[in-house]
Amino acid sequence: MRRSAPRRSAGYSLIEMALAMALTLGIAAAIVALLQQQVSFTRVLGRFHFLREEAPQINSLLATLVNKADSYRIYGSHAQAVAATGATTHDGRALRLRFRNPDGTASHAIVAFETQDGQNRLNFYFRNETQTTWPGTPSWTISSVPTLVDFSNDTGILLVAMTGPNGEQITYAGNPQ
Amino acid sequence: MRAPHRSHSRKRERGSALIEISMSYATLVIISLLTLKASLNATAGQAWTVKQAMSDAYITRESALASRIPFEAITGSSSLWPPHPSISTSTVAIGRLPGGQVVNATIHRTRIPDTNNLPAAGGTGTAVSNPTGSEAWKLQSILAYQVGDRQYVKSRTILRIR
Numbered sequence: 001m002r003r004s005a006p007r008r009s010a011g012y013s014l015i016e017m018a019l020a021m022a023l024t025l026g027i028a029a030a031i032v033a034l035l036q037q038q039v040s041f042t043r044v045l046g047r048f049h050f051l052r053e054e055a056p057q058i059n060s061l062l063a064t065l066v067n068k069a070d071s072y073r074i075y076g077s078h079a080q081a082v083a084a085t086g087a088t089t090h091d092g093r094a095l096r097l098r099f100r101n102p103d104g105t106a107s108h109a110i111v112a113f114e115t116q117d118g119q120n121r122l123n124f125y126f127r128n129e130t131q132t133t134w135p136g137t138p139s140w141t142i143s144s145v146p147t148l149v150d151f152s153n154d155t156g157i158l159l160v161a162m163t164g165p166n167g168e169q170i171t172y173a174g175n176p177q
Numbered sequence: 178m179r180a181p182h183r184s185h186s187r188k189r190e191r192g193s194a195l196i197e198i199s200m201s202y203a204t205l206v207i208i209s210l211l212t213l214k215a216s217l218n219a220t221a222g223q224a225w226t227v228k229q230a231m232s233d234a235y236i237t238r239e240s241a242l243a244s245r246i247p248f249e250a251i252t253g254s255s256s257l258w259p260p261h262p263s264i265s266t267s268t269v270a271i272g273r274l275p276g277g278q279v280v281n282a283t284i285h286r287t288r289i290p291d292t293n294n295l296p297a298a299g300g301t302g303t304a305v306s307n308p309t310g311s312e313a314w315k316l317q318s319i320l321a322y323q324v325g326d327r328q329y330v331k332s333r334t335i336l337r338i339r
Contacts, residue, residue, distance in 0.1 A: 027198075033209070171234060171238065173241040
């Protein structure tokens with residue numbers, strides 16, 4: 001005589017199911033938390049992008065330019081730098097550079113922080129020795145990431161203070177020849 | 178006689194499910210700890226890089242200032258670089274982190290006379306050894322800053338002669 005197995009043991013009890021669901025939910029919650037942690041970490045890394053990569057590159061480029069110049073002037077705006085009027089020692093938004101050529105002539109350049117098409121840009125304008133007027137459009141854009149670039153010379157040295165999109169700030173010094 | 182055997186096997190299966198879930202939890206905990214450690218390492222490395230960039234920028238300013246400042250301002254009574262062994266120490270802001278948090282460092286400055294300077298200029302030179310009365314000073318700036326629990330120092334020395 002064979003007894004069949006109890007019917008109750010064929011499935012899972014309510015307690016077993018509840019326990020399994022609770023544990024599954026716990027695992028799912030842990031995975032979501034892990035994901036959130038990774039997302040926040042990526043966001044934190046992204047917020048440092050300006051200080052880590054952009055600002056040093058801008059500084060490297062500006063240092064090369066300024067070191068090649070034999071003189072510079074700071075102006076409140078690109079327009080003032082073009083007109084060469086209203087030179088200042090602080091709150092500058094444009095830097096006018098003069099490069100002396102081997103034949104005695106001079107080329108000029110303007111590095112200007114300005115807003116174009118609603119976007120902040122650090123632009124570079126170049127006027128060679130044969131040109132009598134400045135180009136209307138930038139020769140190239142150095143960067144469009146900084147929210148503010150401030151040129152100053154209060155202490156006798158050229159300071160370039162760059163502010164990034166998250167309020168971060170770094171100040172570089174540059175000296176012409 | 179097979180029923181008891183099946184019942185025993187099912188019990189073992191139920192037990193193994195518990196072990197599997199426990200292992201899943203343990204694996205998750207290990208993964209989360211590893212990712213947390215990796216994140217902390219990467220963040221610490223980033224803070225190091227950023228503060229290096231800021232301190233490099235500031236010490237460049239210091240070099241430029243020492244090279245450009247008028248000689249009278251170097252040797253004057255209110256000089257930024259007092260004569261050695263006096264040292265001026267001040268806290269300076271070398272930059273801001275995302276969110277606007279100020280990063281501070283400490284700058285120490287002193288100036289060291291050349292031994293051949295005349296006594297009035299801090300040296301032991303004489304009219305014979307230094308007939309032109311030339312004056313040379315080493316302007317030394319030391320920037321100290323902290324990253325985590327470690328302290329770093331950068332220094333620049335600029336020689337000024339007249």
